[in-house]
Amino acid sequence: MSKKIALYPGTFDPITFGHLDIIKRATKIVDELHVAIATNNEKKCLFNLKERIDIVKKTINALPKNIKNKIKVTSFNMLTVNYCKKINASIIIRGLRVVADFEYEFQLSGMNNKLDKNIQTIFLTADIENQAISSRMVKEIASLNGNVAKFAPRPALIYLKKKYK
Numbered sequence: 001m002s003k004k005i006a007l008y009p010g011t012f013d014p015i016t017f018g019h020l021d022i023i024k025r026a027t028k029i030v031d032e033l034h035v036a037i038a039t040n041n042e043k044k045c046l047f048n049l050k051e052r053i054d055i056v057k058k059t060i061n062a063l064p065k066n067i068k069n070k071i072k073v074t075s076f077n078m079l080t081v082n083y084c085k086k087i088n089a090s091i092i093i094r095g096l097r098v099v100a101d102f103e104y105e106f107q108l109s110g111m112n113n114k115l116d117k118n119i120q121t122i123f124l125t126a127d128i129e130n131q132a133i134s135s136r137m138v139k140e141i142a143s144l145n146g147n148v149a150k151f152a153p154r155p156a157l158i159y160l161k162k163k164y165k
Helices: 017-026 049-061 080-087 099-115 135-143 154-163
Strands: 005-010 032-038 071-076 091-096 120-125
Touching (some): 005 017, 005 080, 017 032, 017 091, 017 120, 032 049, 049 154, 071 080, 080 091, 091 099, 099 120, 135 154
């Protein structure tokens, strides 16, 4: 039986507890999970690529060994399906928080399927306690000196504090 390799792409600007929830749950259904930070030119990121990779790596490193050993943190700047082919992934993991996410994600999944029928998208719904969390909201709260400790892991908090001093 072949190894189930999945890609969980995103900008992770910064990684939140919602992302972490999806990562942990994805490792239960695949053998290897690539958490890949996208260099999306259409999104204005607070953190540069190096910072985002560092935050994600430090976050993953704090996970239990049985989970973190299944995860590779990478970055990419190509079509998601092309990156899947490059790493031999046949699954794309996408997280859903609210109904508004579904329409966009469903359309994206359809386009990826048209580009490569061998790559399947699996949607994982966020745990109820993480459904309201978004990177955008975390950044906004942090920029106004609000406490975001309930929303993002420690490495993200450290970087947010540096950005908004």
